[in-house]
Amino acid sequence: MDFHILTIFPEFFEGPFRHGVVARGVGAGALTIHIHNLRDWTHDRHKSVDDRPFGGAEGMLLKPEPIFDAVESTWHERPEGSKVILLSAQGRKFDQRVARDLSGATSLLLICGRYEGVDERVAEHLADEELSIGDYVLSGGELAAMVVIDTVARLIPGVVGNSDSTAYESFESTGHGEGLLDCPQYTRPADFRGWKVPEVLLSGNHEEIRKWRKAAARQKTARLRPDLL
Numbered sequence: 001m002d003f004h005i006l007t008i009f010p011e012f013f014e015g016p017f018r019h020g021v022v023a024r025g026v027g028a029g030a031l032t033i034h035i036h037n038l039r040d041w042t043h044d045r046h047k048s049v050d051d052r053p054f055g056g057a058e059g060m061l062l063k064p065e066p067i068f069d070a071v072e073s074t075w076h077e078r079p080e081g082s083k084v085i086l087l088s089a090q091g092r093k094f095d096q097r098v099a100r101d102l103s104g105a106t107s108l109l110l111i112c113g114r115y116e117g118v119d120e121r122v123a124e125h126l127a128d129e130e131l132s133i134g135d136y137v138l139s140g141g142e143l144a145a146m147v148v149i150d151t152v153a154r155l156i157p158g159v160v161g162n163s164d165s166t167a168y169e170s171f172e173s174t175g176h177g178e179g180l181l182d183c184p185q186y187t188r189p190a191d192f193r194g195w196k197v198p199e200v201l202l203s204g205n206h207e208e209i210r211k212w213r214k215a216a217a218r219q220k221t222a223r224l225r226p227d228l229l
Contacts, residue, residue, distance in 0.1 A: 001030070001031045001032075001103070001105065001106060001107065001108070001152075001153075001156055002031070002032050002034065002106070002107040002108075003031060003032065003033045003034065003107075003108050003109075003110070003149050003153075004034045004035075004036060004074055004107065004108070004109040004110065005033070005034070005035045005036065005109075005110050005112065005142075005145050005149075006036050006038055006067065006070050006071070006074075006109065006110065006111045006112060007035065007036070007037070007038060007112040007140075007141070007142055007145070008037070008038045008039060008049055008112075008114055009112075009140070009142055010035045010036070010037045012142045013033075013035050013142070013145075013146070016146055017033055017146075017149075020150075021150065021153055021154055021159060021160065022149060022150055022153050024159065025153050025156065025158070025159035028158050028159065029158075030153075030156050030157065030158035030159045031153055031156055031159065033149070034074075036070055036074060038062075038066050038067065038070055039066075040070070041065075041066040041067075041069040041070045041073065042066050048063075049062055049063060049066055049114075050062050050063060050114070050115055051063050053116065057116070058116065059115055059116030060115040060116060061115060061116055061117055061118060061119050062113065062114055062115060062117070062118045062119060062122075063119060064118075064119040064121045064122055064126075067111060067118070067119075067122050067126065068122070068126055071084060071109060071111075071126060074109065075107075075109070079106055079107050080106065081104075081105050081106035081107070082105060082106055082107035082108070082109070083102070083105050083107070083108055083109070083128045083129065084109045084111065084126060084127045084128050084129075085102075085108060085109065085110050085111065085127060085128065085129055085130075085131055085148070086111045086113065086118060086122060086123055086126075086127035086129070086130045086131070086141075087110060087111065087112055087113055087130075087131055087132070087133075087141030087144040087145055087148070088113045088117060088118065088123070088130050088131075088132060088141065089117075089132050089136075089137050089138070090117075090123075090130055090132065091129070091130030091131040091132040092129065092130065092131055092132065093131075093132060093133075093134070093135075094131045094132060094133045094144075094147070094148060094151075096151070096179075097179075098131070099148070099151040099152050099155060100155055102148075102152050103152050103155035103156055108148075108149075108152070110141070110145045110148060110149070111127065111141065112140055112141030112142050112144070112145050113140065113141040114139075114140045114141070131144070131148065132144070133147050133148070178217075178218075179228060180217045180218060180220075180221040180228055180229075181217060181220050181221045181224060181225055181228065182217060182220075183212075183213040183214070183216040183217040183220065184216055184220060186198070186201060190202060198212065200212045
């Protein structure tokens, strides 16, 4: 999959994508990341990307012209299976289900909002979808872009070593089929400060372990995220 990021702070991404799952995915050839500086599509000596909103509201808005020009220059013809995503506080909530849907795309172009937002014509006539990573306001869409790419990248074949591991995580419906939190996990030592690993996990009985994990996942979900039940 190809990821494109449109931002006024391209250097923001220099560190995070050099490590972890995303870096491994790039190294394996399962994904590519292209970072585009929005100011490259401005036409004044100050490279202005923002202006005051009509109606006298506070703050500044990203202008539509450089964003449209950037997207249309990047994709002279929209690739089949591609999507343009505007990251904003007003968007649909990004979750694991949305991530899995996006993992089936061939290309994603993520527009990072800034200031008080983006001219609404970008959302209406350019973006296929607006996404928000939570009910709070970020100073810009760059952090949100990182979250979306990291989450989607893990679901692309060839990025995570064992693909089955992504099917049994929190919020997934592909493993246990219920979209619950993941069950509690334990490792060595089996007895740490008197806190012991549940005996069933040491039993070697795979069917009983499966049943325990399913029940424990429901119990943990009921305690921490009852809204998921």
